Amino acid sequence: MTETTDAVRASGLGKHYGTGDARVTALAGVDVRFPRQEFTAIMGPSGSGKSTLMHCVAGLDKADEGRVWIGDTELTGLSDDSLTDLRRDRIGFVFQAFNLLPTLTALENILLPFDLAGRKPDQEVLDRIVTTVNLRDRLHHRPSQLSGGQQQRVAVARALVTEPDVVFADEPTGALDSTASAELLRFLRRSVDDLGRTVVMVTHEPSAAAFADRVLFLKDGTIVDEVFAPTADSVLERMKSFERAVS
Secondary structure (H helix, E strand, O other): OOOOOEEEEEEEEEEEEHHHHOEEEEEEEEEEEEEEEOEEEEEEOOOOOOHHHHHHHHOOOOOOOOEEEEOEEEEOOOHHHHHHHHHHHHHHEEEEEOOOOOOHHHHHHHHHHHHHHOHHHHHHHHHHHHHHHOOOOHHHOOHOOOOOHHHHHHHHHHHHHOOOOOEEEOOOOOOOOOHHHHHHHHHHHHHHHHOOOOEEEEEEHHHHHHHOOOOEEEEEEEEEEEEOOOOOOHHHHHHHHHHHHOO
C-alpha cells in the first residue's frame, strides 16, 4: 500500500452542540486535506468552527459524523488509550497558553513527552531543534526565568522533538507581542522548510497567516475559500470580502 501524501485528512466531519432550538452546528460536513511538509493556516470569524476543526482532526475532540486520518491511521474508532498514544507519538501541539511545567527547566519541559513515554530522545534531532528555535543558552532556565517568546519557543521545541506527523498550533501568538510573534512564526516556518514537519495553525491575524503556504477560510462550519502563497494584504482583502458579503 502506498503511503498517503497527506499528513492529515478528514471526510464529512460534522460536529454539533446542544439540542432542539439550542442546537448549534460547529462543523457541517467538512472535507479537508493537510499535505505533508506544508504550513496551513485556518482562519474565519469567531464561531466559524476553526478551533473545532483543529480539535477534531487532532484527536482532541470527537466529531459526531465523518472520518479522520493521521497519515494512514484512521482515528475513528480508536480506543482512548490508542488515541492517547497516537497524540503523544505522532502529533505535536502548541497553544496560546504555553502549558509548561514551572518546576522543570526548559530542557526538561522539551523532553517531557519522552519521559511520559519511558523512552530516550534522538540526541541529533534534539540538538537540531534546539538550534532551530535558538534556545541553546536557555535550556537550564525555568519558565519563570524566560520571556513569553522564549517560553513559547520551548513549547514549539517540545512539539517538534518527537518528530510528529503534524504540529497543530492554536492561536500560538495570542499571548505574545509583535516581535515575539514574528520570531515564533519564523520558527514554525523553519520547522517546515528545514525540518520537514507539517504545521496546521489557527489564527485570526493576516500577518501570521502570511507565513503559511495556504490559508483555509471557514464560515458557519464549512470551508468557503482558500488562498495559496498568501500575503498579509491578500488575506486581509479576502476577510474584508467575507464581511462585505454578510453586511
